[in-house]
Amino acid sequence: MLRFFAGPMGAGKSTLALQMAYNYRSAGREGVLLTGPSRDGRMSSRLGVAEDAVQITESSDLVGVLMGSSFAVVDEAQFLTPRQVEQLAAVVDRAGVAVDCFGLLTDFRSHLFPGSGRLVELADEVNRLQADVFCWCGAPGLINARIEGGRVARSGAQVQVGDIGSTYRVLCRQHWAYGITEKGRS
Known part of the structure; x- marks a missing residue:
């Protein structure tokens, strides 16, 4: 299987x-x-x-x-x-x-x-997988957002391996769509 x-x-x-x-x-x-x-x-x-x-x-x-x-x-x-x-x-x-x-x-x-x-x-x-992963707002985290310079990246290579200056953060669909990475920030 x-x-x-x-x-x-x-x-x-x-x-x-x-x-x-x-x-x-x-x-x-x-x-x-x-x-x-x-x-x-x-x-x-x-x-x-x-x-x-x-x-x-x-x-x-x-x-x-x-x-x-x-x-x-x-x-x-x-x-x-x-x-x-x-x-x-x-x-x-x-x-x-x-x-x-x-x-x-x-x-x-x-x-x-x-x-x-x-x-x-x-x-x-x-x-x-059903393990709970949450966005900073408490909603279910669905999208692995790439954060570059404090902003949600919208373009670039699909795969980046190693120390690339980017971080990743799980966000809910709404905060990913609006590019809001944390409370009080957009």
Whole structure:
């Protein structure tokens, strides 16, 4: 089964991914942890739990990486290419590998990441994580806003990795739309 678990920053995606890997191993299964380019080969949670993982690049062949595994847990799945998502689906269908993907659904402009979009199209199951994440106003946080110079960014590269001078903050749809990053500021 190919499953996709999506949520905004702070929703517990990496924590759940690490728990899922632990549960598979506890059941005697052998598998692979995969993570995107921003994690330097580590799958880590804000809660302090971390494990080594295979770092995926745009040129990674996931069929080759996953052959012989019974499961794969993929963190930062939004960074997968559509072709890599198709490779995951093929490994599920042809080799019976259980694949659980965790990632952001949309970018700072509220547009689907290509990898996330393809997962929504191909996954057997798509789940929105239900851990509560809040905007500064207390409303549900839905959008991962990129903040540049104290303002909500509306353009720029979809993916920025490393120290880029930007920060990210989860905002409700209304405050993202109006560009209000905190109380008393617009």
